[in-house]
Amino acid sequence: MRALSKSQLLKWCNPLARLASRFELPRSGRDASRSLPLGDDCRPGHVYLVGAGSGDAELLTLKAARLLQQADAVVYDRLVGDDVLALLPVGGERHYVGKAKGHHSVPQAEIGALMVRLARQGKSVVRLKGGDPAVFGRMGEELDALAIAQMPATIVPGITAASSAAACMGIPLTDRGHAQQLRFVTAQLCREDGTPDWAALARRDETLVFYMGLSKVDAICAGLREAGLPDDWPIMLVANASQPDQRSLVGSLADMPGRLAAEPLPSPCVIVVGSVVKRVEASPASVANQARYACQR
Numbered sequence: 560m561r562a563l564s565k566s567q568l569l570k571w572c573n574p575l576a577r578l579a580s581r582f583e584l585p586r587s588g589r590d591a592s593r594s595l596p597l598g599d600d601c602r603p604g605h606v607y608l609v610g611a612g613s614g615d616a617e618l619l620t621l622k623a624a625r626l627l628q629q630a631d632a633v634v635y636d637r638l639v640g641d642d643v644l645a646l647l648p649v650g651g652e653r654h655y656v657g658k659a660k661g662h663h664s665v666p667q668a669e670i671g672a673l674m675v676r677l678a679r680q681g682k683s684v685v686r687l688k689g690g691d692p693a694v695f696g697r698m699g700e701e702l703d704a705l706a707i708a709q710m711p712a713t714i715v716p717g718i719t720a721a722s723s724a725a726a727c728m729g730i731p732l733t734d735r736g737h738a739q740q741l742r743f744v745t746a747q748l749c750r751e752d753g754t755p756d757w758a759a760l761a762r763r764d765e766t767l768v769f770y771m772g773l774s775k776v777d778a779i780c781a782g783l784r785e786a787g788l789p790d791d792w793p794i795m796l797v798a799n800a801s802q803p804d805q806r807s808l809v810g811s812l813a814d815m816p817g818r819l820a821a822e823p824l825p826s827p828c829v830i831v832v833g834s835v836v837k838r839v840e841a842s843p844a845s846v847a848n849q850a851r852y853a854c855q856r
């Protein structure tokens with residue numbers, strides 16, 4: 560019989576091993592001998608654009624947690640939670656580039672130059688950003704700076720604030736009976752010089768999630784009502800989602816400005832608009848999560 564080559568053997572064995580692992584019998588208790596499927600890639604002179612998630616360190620991806628331990632230098636933002644920063648090795652090189660109280664953020668060009676300088680020194684660099692770096696995270700500008708300097712980069716996605724807030728309130732963002740579309744919107748559009756297309760946003764088959772909108776709640780509620788959504792259309796605000804000091808308000812487009820004035824929420828905060836929000840009241844996950852995060856409604 561003809562002997563099989565190594566590549567032929569692997570071609571058959573790998574799928575069989577994967578299939579077998581799906582049908583393994585459940586083991587009793589926790590199996591400490593099983594290790595997590597971690598890679599070992601953390602290259603010198605390489606920049607990793609990593610999502611830190613919304614604050615709860617357990618919401619980090621395995622890849623993000625590993626890179627935080629292995630990188631030579633970490634460049635991080637204001638929205639990265641303390642629990643996540645606590646995972647960095649003691650004494651490791653860190654650079655804070657967020658906005659200090661009463662000061663401007665570090666200009667984007669300086670952040671790009673810092674990453675390039677560190678990578679040119681032969682360091683492996685983690686650029687750590689809150690949530691998902693690809694969602695309202697200015698990642699495009701940072702990729703451009705790295706491309707101009709011909710620095711290799713890898714993107715490691717994170718859990719964005721919308722997903723985290725919905726999970727912590729026990730609701731889905733889409734639902735066959737409520738929303739067939741999902742839109743992430745920057746509320747920065749609601750500045751005086753830029754009017755959002757309220758008519759396009761005021762849909763009943765969609766969930767809208769506004770980022771950076773805490774100071775624009777009045778404008779969002781008024782804009783959507785004027786464009787045709789009913790006064791009792793559901794809206795919820797979730798601040799510090801997934802963190803011990805998470806707080807939330809649930810109401811309608813008509814009453815939310817008053818609720819927020821009576822009970823101001825801290826930043827960061829996401830605003831979720833849509834009929835999925837009706838599910839908060841009935842959600843068993845909501846009750847559990849709100850107890851876990853000491854939510855206030």
Ligand SMILES: C[S@@+](CC[C@H](N)C(=O)[O-])C[C@H]1O[C@@H](n2cnc3c(N)ncnc32)[C@H](O)[C@@H]1O
Nearest residue numbers: 613690691694719720770771799800827828829
């Ligand atoms: C510059 S954007 C960054 C978004 C981030 N890249 C993400 O994917 O979540 C900042 C906005 O994200 C939202 N945000 C970030 N973290 C949050 C959290 N833990 N709870 C609620 N909102 C959050 C707020 O709307 C905040 O104004």
